Amino acid sequence: xxxxxxxxxxxxxxxxxxxxxxxxxxxxxxxxxxxxxxxxxxxxxxxxxxxxxxxxxxxxxxxxxxxxxxxxxxxxxxxxxxxxxxxxxxxxxxxxxxxxxxxxxxxxxxxxxxxxxxxxxxxxxxxxxxxxxxxxxxxxxxxxxxxxxxxxxxxxxxxxxxxxxxxxxxxxxxxxxxxxxxxxxxxxxxxxxxxxxxxxxxxxxxxxxxxxxxxxxxxxxxxxxxxxxxxxxxxxxxxxxxxxxxxxxxxxxxxxxxxxxxxxxxxxxxxxxxxxxxxxxxxxxxxxxxxx
Amino acid sequence: xxxxxxxxxxxxxxxxxxxxxxxxxxxxxxxxxxxxxxxxxxxxxxxxxxxxxxxxxxxxxxxxxxxxxxxxxxxxxxxxxxxxxxxxxxxxxxxxxxxxxxxxxxxxxxxxxxxxxxxxxxxxxxxxxxxxxxxxxxxxxxxxxxxxxxxxxxxxxxxxxxxxxxxxxxxxxxxxxxxxxxxxxxxxxxxxxxxxxxxxxxxxxxxxxxxxxxxxxxxxxxxxxxxxxxxxxxxxxxxxxxxxxxxxxxxxxxxxxxxxxxxxxxxxxxxxxxxxxxxxxxxxxxxxxxxx
Numbered sequence: 001x002x003x004x005x006x007x008x009x010x011x012x013x014x015x016x017x018x019x020x021x022x023x024x025x026x027x028x029x030x031x032x033x034x035x036x037x038x039x040x041x042x043x044x045x046x047x048x049x050x051x052x053x054x055x056x057x058x059x060x061x062x063x064x065x066x067x068x069x070x071x072x073x074x075x076x077x078x079x080x081x082x083x084x085x086x087x088x089x090x091x092x093x094x095x096x097x098x099x100x101x102x103x104x105x106x107x108x109x110x111x112x113x114x115x116x117x118x119x120x121x122x123x124x125x126x127x128x129x130x131x132x133x134x135x136x137x138x139x140x141x142x143x144x145x146x147x148x149x150x151x152x153x154x155x156x157x158x159x160x161x162x163x164x165x166x167x168x169x170x171x172x173x174x175x176x177x178x179x180x181x182x183x184x185x186x187x188x189x190x191x192x193x194x195x196x197x198x199x200x201x202x203x204x205x206x207x208x209x210x211x212x213x214x215x216x217x218x219x220x221x222x223x224x225x226x227x228x229x230x231x232x233x234x235x236x237x238x239x240x241x242x243x244x245x246x247x248x249x250x251x252x253x254x255x256x257x258x259x260x261x262x263x264x265x266x267x268x269x270x271x272x273x274x275x276x277x278x279x280x281x282x283x284x285x286x287x288x289x290x291x292x
Numbered sequence: 293x294x295x296x297x298x299x300x301x302x303x304x305x306x307x308x309x310x311x312x313x314x315x316x317x318x319x320x321x322x323x324x325x326x327x328x329x330x331x332x333x334x335x336x337x338x339x340x341x342x343x344x345x346x347x348x349x350x351x352x353x354x355x356x357x358x359x360x361x362x363x364x365x366x367x368x369x370x371x372x373x374x375x376x377x378x379x380x381x382x383x384x385x386x387x388x389x390x391x392x393x394x395x396x397x398x399x400x401x402x403x404x405x406x407x408x409x410x411x412x413x414x415x416x417x418x419x420x421x422x423x424x425x426x427x428x429x430x431x432x433x434x435x436x437x438x439x440x441x442x443x444x445x446x447x448x449x450x451x452x453x454x455x456x457x458x459x460x461x462x463x464x465x466x467x468x469x470x471x472x473x474x475x476x477x478x479x480x481x482x483x484x485x486x487x488x489x490x491x492x493x494x495x496x497x498x499x500x501x502x503x504x505x506x507x508x509x510x511x512x513x514x515x516x517x518x519x520x521x522x523x524x525x526x527x528x529x530x531x532x533x534x535x536x537x538x539x540x541x542x543x544x545x546x547x548x549x550x551x552x553x554x555x556x557x558x559x560x561x562x563x564x565x566x567x568x569x570x571x572x573x574x575x576x577x578x579x580x581x582x583x584x
Contacts, residue, residue, distance in 0.1 A: 028448060082402055082406060111451065115448075117410065144414050146410050147407055148411055156320060156407075
């Protein structure tokens with residue numbers, strides 16, 4: 001059942017994303033092409049799907065709020081484009097295709113990232129159904145999560161820590177910024193658009209915290225156990241770069257134990273919620289068993 | 293009189309900017325340091341001053357709206373940090389100091405730019421005085437101006453056009469994006485916060501269009517006639533890079549004529565406005581005669 005849900009939700013997200021970013025003139029056409037290249041390269045679309053699933057679990061249709069629900073995927077895409085640059089992770093492949101800068105050059109890749117990031121906020125403001133107050137709360141949640149207090153902070157700390165063995169406590173700060181903040185924002189946006197009560201919000205936030213952590217632990221495990229076919233990129237890049245990961249800190253078995261504990265905590269958080277949280281719980285299992 | 297106004301407004305802007313961007317933890321300290329390095333490097337602060345001057349000309353105090361008025365300077369700063377990167381203009385100096393990437397490395401400079409850009413939107417949402425609807429309009433105006441339809445589009449077109457001689461018409465598209473859009477947004481934001489009527493808005497927008505153009509023409513002239521002391525960077529970089537400019541297209545004298553015509557059009561646009569537009573008109577003359 002989850003498999004069909006994910007497939008349908010991914011298709012829902014991607015058909016909307018494909019309708020975006022048409023160049024307003026011939027002069028900017030190359031920039032728009034490069035933005036679309038990375039935005040439509042595929043991927044799990046897990047962040048907008050998470051927002052969608054939160055809304056549906058609380059009985060609210062995401063359909064009228066597409067701009068706001070899908071904007072987070074533009075932010076995620078921009079972060080990958082910049083992360084792949086030679087000055088950062090220096091990756092040639094992403095999802096089985098050449099990375100943005102390998103196709104368009106470093107300069108345009110930087111600008112494509114800048115463009116995707118900025119356009120995400122434009123898109124959120126252009127929804128006509130949410131109240132201005134809801135929209136503003138969503139923009140704020142996304143900006144805080146994506147910016148220096150969140151994802152950019154985590155990325156910078158990651159960059160600074162390369163080649164240094166960092167203790168588990170710092171690793172958690174790193175990932176709470178780098179991955180967790182955006183996962184949490186996906187949930188927050190769903191809660192804002194669903195007008196959830198503070199009590200419900202607290203339960204979902206705990207779920208979101210654990211889900212983000214789980215995503216990162218399984219990411220680290222996949223970098224050791226995954227195949228190039230499944231991942232669409234070379235495994236083993238963390239070890240090559242001598243990066244601290246949950247696997248390097250806890251061992252593969254320890255990391256799996258941590259993943260299972262985290263998965264359990266995520267499910268427990270939703271135990272007392274009134275709505276239908278079947279999909280959100282199945283998402284946890286999906287992350288535990290994912291192969292890419 | 294304008295000189296004192298600019299000095300006081302610059303001080304007003306900079307004392308607010310200096311209060312921003314304290315790192316929330318030790319792990320992100322380097323990122324925040326690099327963002328502050330570029331944000332507090334000086335500069336004319338012309339964009340927030342423009343918003344401030346528009347509001348004051350319409351009888352509205354900018355003081356309660358500092359977050360919204362000053363956010364544009366974070367966007368401008370991010371654009372310089374990314375523009376200076378080796379993959380873009382490859383500049384070592386800016387305002388007489390080393391550029392961000394020369395101090396912090398290319399990776400952190402990319403992230404500092406990303407952080408400044410994202411934080412600008414967070415900041416705008418954090419103002420407590422404007423209505424949600426006003427705030428949302430301001431975020432939208434800034435995102436449109438800064439994003440792929442505006443500044444990022446212009447930058448990308450500029451990058452694509454390097455070494456190619458582009459005709460005057462395309463040059464105007466380029467600069468309307470690269471410089472003009474953000475100038476216009478500075479004015480729009482002032483109009484939104486002042487609740488200006490559509491008629492007043494139209495006059496100010498024409499003024500803003502011409503002012504942005506004037507800024508670019510005088511920028512091109514300064515690249516030929518300016519000194520390293522005044523500019524804080526090497527003049528002649530446009531010619532070195534074989535860039536099309538108003539000077540290369542019209543000659544120095546032709547560019548000066550164009551600057552004077554544009555200045556006149558900017559002033560004419562404000563002729564029938566009710567408010568006190570003395571400062572806004574003086575700003576036009578200031579741009580015509582600027583040495584940096």
